[in-house]
């Protein structure tokens with residue numbers, strides 16, 4: 192009975208998921224830190240950061256591919272020409288999640304400009320649920336009732352934790368509170384769409400890794416990130432081209448921005464490893480734990496963050512969800528069905 196998980200050791204799985212959690216925590220804290228400390232006119236452009244991180248992820252994939260072929264150039268070259276240059280259809284297939292991630296970035300922008308950040312942060316957690324639904328549709332996974340309950344509990348827990356941040360922010364930034372908000376309905380529709388595109392992109396990628404033929408893992412990543420470079424370039428040109436051309440690509444860069452690019456790139460690569468060696472739901476659980484860590488660390492680093500009832504209740508709920516999900520052995524839930532073909 193297969194659940195689609197690879198046979199890697201539990202130790203390696205623990206390493207991958209722990210690293211993903213810590214790297215994303217470091218990334219979020221560094222972004223928050225630079226966004227809160229830098230003056231608006233010294234701010235770096237986030238679309239250049241996303242573009243450079245796609246380039247770094249591409250380079251990491253090439254380096255890892257070279258490494259998996261024992262650093263033998265002839266075999267590495269043969270693999271690239273067979274699986275990357277020789278299979279444009281596969282490359283086209285990988286442009287789908289890459290474009291979905293690009294749409295997600297743009298919709299995030301629409302959502303954030305039309306909604307209160309707190310409402311955005313709470314609603315966006317629904318992607319835990321959409322991810323599970325897509326896993327049923329595309330990967331043929333079936334979850335026992337206990338696991339569905341754990342998934343809903345995870346959503347409720349993270350939403351509660353985010354409510355803690357919303358309340359901290361609204362008491363510390365009351366001047367911003369009444370800021371002009373455009374179109375609430377548009378914002379909510381955008382955020383709901385991002386939950387769909389995020390769940391879809393992640394599950395599509397996992398499907399390509401697990402049922403997508405013999406293409407090596409690092410070539411899959413390379414296909415995804417090369418499309419990512421193109422979509423990130425389009426995103427930069429559409430959203431911030433005038434700023435980037437006037438001020439320059441590297442405007443506002445310092446060592447912390449370089450660290451953000453590094454963390455975003457390594458965090459993305461760890462996410463792909465979690466999808467390969469575990470699955471998308473484990474990724475959702477790891478993201479939830481990372482959100483808890485971010486709030487806890489923010490309490491020590493930033494002013495105006497309080498740890499209140501919502502955080503404690505949310506953290507307890509998230510821990511309960513993690514324990515509950517893992518209390519049911521993987522193979523006892525009803526077995527995999529074929530799922531939608533790509």
Ligand code: C5P
Nearest residue numbers: 292389393396412415458459460462463
């Ligand atoms: O919002 P969500 O948790 O779905 O974001 C997933 C992140 O993981 C995105 O930033 C995406 O670029 C990244 N990712 C990656 N490599 C993959 C899959 C996802 O860098 N193979």
